[in-house]
Amino acid sequence: MQRVGVFVCWCGSNIAATVDVEKVAEVLAKEPGVVFSTNYQYMCSQAGQEMIQESIRKYNLTGVVICSCSPRMHENTFRKTCEKAGLNPYMVEIANIREQCSWIHKDKDTATEKAIILGRAAIAKVHLNAPLTAGTSPVKKRALVIGGGIAGIQTALDIADAGFDVDIVEKEPTIGGKMTQIDKTFPTLDCAACILTPKMVDAAQNERIHIYSYSEVSSVRGFVGNFKVTIKKKARFVDETKCTGCGLCTEKCPQKKVPNLFNLGLDNRRAIYIPFAQAVPKVATIDADYCTMLKSGKCGVCSKVCTAGAIDYQQKDAFIEQEYGAIVVATGFNPIKLDKYDEFAYSQSPDVVTSLEFERLMNAAGPTGGTLLRPSDGQHPHTIVFVQCVGSRCDDSKGKPYCSKICCMYTAKHAMLCREKYPDTDVYVFYIDVRTPGKNFDEFYRRAVEEYGVHYVKGMVGKVVPENGKLKVQASDLIGNQQLHIDADMVVLAAAIEPDKSARPLATMLTASMDTNDFFTEAHPKLRPVESPTAGIFLSGACQGPKDIPETVAQASAAAAKVIGLLNKDHLICNPCTATPDEMMCNGCSSCEKVCPYGAITYIDKEFRGPNRTTLIRRVAQVNPAVCQGCGACTVACPSGAMDLKGFSNKQIMAEVDAICR
Amino acid sequence: MTYSYFPGCTLKTKGKDLDIWGRASAEALGFTLEELPDWQCCGAVYPMARDEIATKLSSVRALMAAGEKGQALVTLCSACHHVIKRVNNDLRTDEAIRDKVARYLKLETPYAGETDVLHYLEVLRDKIGFDKLKEKVVNPLTGRKIGAYYGCMLLRPAQEMGFDDPENPTILEDFIRAIGAEPVIYARRNECCGGYCTIKDKGFATKQVDAIMDNAKACGAEELITACPLCLYNLKENATEGLPVAYFTELLAEALGVKEAAK
Numbered sequence: 001m002q003r004v005g006v007f008v009c010w011c012g013s014n015i016a017a018t019v020d021v022e023k024v025a026e027v028l029a030k031e032p033g034v035v036f037s038t039n040y041q042y043m044c045s046q047a048g049q050e051m052i053q054e055s056i057r058k059y060n061l062t063g064v065v066i067c068s069c070s071p072r073m074h075e076n077t078f079r080k081t082c083e084k085a086g087l088n089p090y091m092v093e094i095a096n097i098r099e100q101c102s103w104i105h106k107d108k109d110t111a112t113e114k115a116i117i118l119g120r121a122a123i124a125k126v127h128l129n130a131p132l133t134a135g136t137s138p139v140k141k142r143a144l145v146i147g148g149g150i151a152g153i154q155t156a157l158d159i160a161d162a163g164f165d166v167d168i169v170e171k172e173p174t175i176g177g178k179m180t181q182i183d184k185t186f187p188t189l190d191c192a193a194c195i196l197t198p199k200m201v202d203a204a205q206n207e208r209i210h211i212y213s214y215s216e217v218s219s220v221r222g223f224v225g226n227f228k229v230t231i232k233k234k235a236r237f238v239d240e241t242k243c244t245g246c247g248l249c250t251e252k253c254p255q256k257k258v259p260n261l262f263n264l265g266l267d268n269r270r271a272i273y274i275p276f277a278q279a280v281p282k283v284a285t286i287d288a289d290y291c292t293m294l295k296s297g298k299c300g301v302c303s304k305v306c307t308a309g310a311i312d313y314q315q316k317d318a319f320i321e322q323e324y325g326a327i328v329v330a331t332g333f334n335p336i337k338l339d340k341y342d343e344f345a346y347s348q349s350p351d352v353v354t355s356l357e358f359e360r361l362m363n364a365a366g367p368t369g370g371t372l373l374r375p376s377d378g379q380h381p382h383t384i385v386f387v388q389c390v391g392s393r394c395d396d397s398k399g400k401p402y403c404s405k406i407c408c409m410y411t412a413k414h415a416m417l418c419r420e421k422y423p424d425t426d427v428y429v430f431y432i433d434v435r436t437p438g439k440n441f442d443e444f445y446r447r448a449v450e451e452y453g454v455h456y457v458k459g460m461v462g463k464v465v466p467e468n469g470k471l472k473v474q475a476s477d478l479i480g481n482q483q484l485h486i487d488a489d490m491v492v493l494a495a496a497i498e499p500d501k502s503a504r505p506l507a508t509m510l511t512a513s514m515d516t517n518d519f520f521t522e523a524h525p526k527l528r529p530v531e532s533p534t535a536g537i538f539l540s541g542a543c544q545g546p547k548d549i550p551e552t553v554a555q556a557s558a559a560a561a562k563v564i565g566l567l568n569k570d571h572l573i574c575n576p577c578t579a580t581p582d583e584m585m586c587n588g589c590s591s592c593e594k595v596c597p598y599g600a601i602t603y604i605d606k607e608f609r610g611p612n613r614t615t616l617i618r619r620v621a622q623v624n625p626a627v628c629q630g631c632g633a634c635t636v637a638c639p640s641g642a643m644d645l646k647g648f649s650n651k652q653i654m655a656e657v658d659a660i661c662r
Numbered sequence: 663m664t665y666s667y668f669p670g671c672t673l674k675t676k677g678k679d680l681d682i683w684g685r686a687s688a689e690a691l692g693f694t695l696e697e698l699p700d701w702q703c704c705g706a707v708y709p710m711a712r713d714e715i716a717t718k719l720s721s722v723r724a725l726m727a728a729g730e731k732g733q734a735l736v737t738l739c740s741a742c743h744h745v746i747k748r749v750n751n752d753l754r755t756d757e758a759i760r761d762k763v764a765r766y767l768k769l770e771t772p773y774a775g776e777t778d779v780l781h782y783l784e785v786l787r788d789k790i791g792f793d794k795l796k797e798k799v800v801n802p803l804t805g806r807k808i809g810a811y812y813g814c815m816l817l818r819p820a821q822e823m824g825f826d827d828p829e830n831p832t833i834l835e836d837f838i839r840a841i842g843a844e845p846v847i848y849a850r851r852n853e854c855c856g857g858y859c860t861i862k863d864k865g866f867a868t869k870q871v872d873a874i875m876d877n878a879k880a881c882g883a884e885e886l887i888t889a890c891p892l893c894l895y896n897l898k899e900n901a902t903e904g905l906p907v908a909y910f911t912e913l914l915a916e917a918l919g920v921k922e923a924a925k
Contacts, residue, residue: 340827340830341829341830342829342830343829343830343849345849348847348849396820398827463849463850463853464849465849465850465877466849467876467877467880468880
């Protein structure tokens with residue numbers, strides 16, 4: 001039996017307001033083996049930690065139970081505390097009486113009773129704890145960045161700058177992401193391409209950065225410090241090493257009716273294309289869905305005109321295996337589809353556009369060469385209505401419950417630019433609230449209203465009816481308490497943004513958690529905002545939540561700093577809570593091997609001593625502790641109960657259950 | 663399958679086509695509408711005052727009568743459907759109303775909204791299925807360009823009615839597709855027809871209806887269908903130059919061959 005010390009934390013009023021902490025300490029003092037029990041306002045503070053250390057020495061404690069917040073919060077803190085006092089860190093147990101007790105209950109008596117039960121279970125478990133020693137595993141000094149938008153590029157540049165190799169995997173034929181499609185950036189109105197393209201070139205020219213464009217991650221194995229990743233390089237039917245990016249093929253290709261996705265389908269491109277002039281890598285790609293040669297074997301014009309001989313119709317998808325110490329997710333965002341918001345007539349009129357389409361219509365490299373023209377008839381629009389929060393802040397199942405964060409600012413930018421370039425236009429912005437919390441943001445919005453004379457109307461648009469070449473906009477003006485009818489030439493919808501569709505399958509591959517909106521979850525919403533709870537996975541940019549460019553770049557650099565910190569270590573301390581098989585009980589069925597997500601289990605034929613001095617050979621499971629992550633899947637799968645997890649043995653769990661049911 | 667059926671006053675007078683073809687088509691589709699005995703007025707307008715109970719009672723009687731037979735209550739008139747569905751929802755969710763109603767009607771066990779209220783279109787969509795309906799069509803209305811006119815009663819308030827997306831409904835378009843015609847989607851298909859304003863201000867109703875008709879015509883509709891007697895009245899009587907308007911059941915009967923058989 002251990003000599004157990006119990007430490008009940010108040011967590012200020014977080015626990016103490018709902019749980020009678022004094023009573024908990026008092027009752028738990030009577031548990032078997034408990035030689036010391038106390039309570040304190042903030043157990044994680046320096047004074048609290050010193051009190052634990054003193055008690056360990058004074059009472060010769062061999063086990064410690066801390067009744068406090070979730071182990072995810074402070075288990076490590078208390079393990080270190082006890083280690084410094086000479087106790088094995090795995091002789092510490094946490095009873096979570098905050099998240100699982102005080103925060104979710106209102107009645108003090110029942111919460112107190114539950115806290116006592118949780119403490120009792122932890123005491124029962126600590127009696128069966130054994131000291132564990134952690135091993136180490138080496139760190140592969142190379143990072144993978146998934147997604148080559150501004151977030152991925154910035155993270156890669158910073159990691160490379162610190163002297164580590166880094167690969168960018170980008171699913172499109174070029175890096176650059178959404179920012180390449182944006183015209184101007186708020187709040188300074190500098191041109192997006194002018195600040196982005198030098199960074200794209202930097203990434204391409206940096207010898208520590210390797211760009212896999214038109215590629216996807218197809219599988220991820222391993223764990224922090226030792227990820228094994230398969231990258232699928234999609235066939236682009238052009239040899240990247242030969243293509244010079246001259247663009248001749250993209251002019252001669254006879255297939256002219258391919259929607260140009262870079263311009264969001266507002267104009268057409270050829271079947272072989274380079275997305276835009278500053279693409280990196282500047283290499284052509286054949287769109288297999290439209291190429292006549294690939295579809296019917298008749299054409300071959302691009303191959304004939306290519307002087308470099310780069311066209312390769314036989315090219316197949318290639319798979320590349322690579323090892324990484326850390327993975328950064330930078331998969332970004334997309335505007336939502338607007339099919340559920342047809343009251344704004346997006347599907348009924350080409351003059352109803354999304355804000356991103358509007359960016360292309362204002363951009364010098366866009367389909368109209370930077371002159372704002374109505375898509376329907378190429379005429380100059382005189383009245384433009386902007387509708388904010390389309391699909392954002394929705395309380396129904398149609399849209400997103402969250403604020404997309406960037407729309408207020410880019411709409412102010414659009415409105416301002418319209419009025420500046422075309423002073424004869426009348427510009428209306430319909431809003432629920434205008435949200436401008438950023439450096440120089442509110443000043444920017446006020447300039448749109450005060451200097452540029454944009455009509456900001458608090459209220460929402462109810463309906464847009466395309467009629468006789470006009471868009472009849474019906475809206476409410478909440479402050480004027482009236483209904484407005486505006487005959488507009490164009491309507492611009494600030495569509496909500498959502499995580500890229502590739503994020504969900506990627507999260508499954510990485511075992512990284514996501515929230516209900518498919519944004520990646522951070523390890524702590526305030527204190528660890530750029531790390532996933534899964535060790536070795538880091539988050540950069542809008543894949544974690546809606547973000548503008550300044551915020552994205554800040555987070556990208558923060559993620560890089562975390563990666564550099566990890567790659568700087570030669571070895572990582574392993575989790576000693578690994579699985580161990582009882583060879584005498586193992587029947588060699590392979591159930592555990594099949595469920596192990598890390599490939600940590602193998603089988604060997606082992607010689608055992610039988611009765612009457614005979615020997616027999618049996619097939620038994622073996623766990624590689626350097627690879628095992630202690631997930632426990634094998635212990636559940638094992639039909640004979642031979643597999644056990646150190647620190648979470650079947651006996652320990654049963655002791656906890658018994659203590660709860662006592 | 664047999665459903666309790668609440669026709670409502672209009673379907674016995676001005677809106678006979680909605681009723682007759684609805685019932686006849688039901689038989690062709692394999693379900694029966696069993697008219698509730700001694701049904702009374704639905705209440706006509708859903709009372710907005712929180713404490714107004716008396717005008718809800720006749721709806722409750724109809725709901726309970728269907729409940730006693732263990733049947734769902736089907737309606738065709740969108741105004742009746744609106745009132746009955748919302749009253750049922752009140753009794754399902756509001757304990758105070760449930761209690762008062764029980765006292766008024768001297769009920770031993772309070773009625774708590776147990777009866778399901780279905781509109782005829784919901785029966786077609788959710789019970790029969792538009793794909794099954796399509797199979798039963800003998801007389802597909804091929805080539806006819808039909809605009810659906812929804813009005814407000816079936817759609818709003820969306821959370822209580824649970825009928826379709828109030829801004830972008832599709833049920834009538836799916837119905838039109840099932841009977842072999844081509845649905846024409848136009849923006850004003852769920853705008854107000856003028857409603858009861860036609861009694862006091864005909865000019866207003868005309869303005870509303872003309873906007874709807876112009877929009878439907880511009881989008882290529884050649885005729886309109888609706889499920890609401892008041893909408894039908896306004897669309898027909900108040901249009902300056904309107905498209906032909908019919909109840910959806912009439913076209914259903916036509917497609918199922920029921921109408922021909924009746925002649």
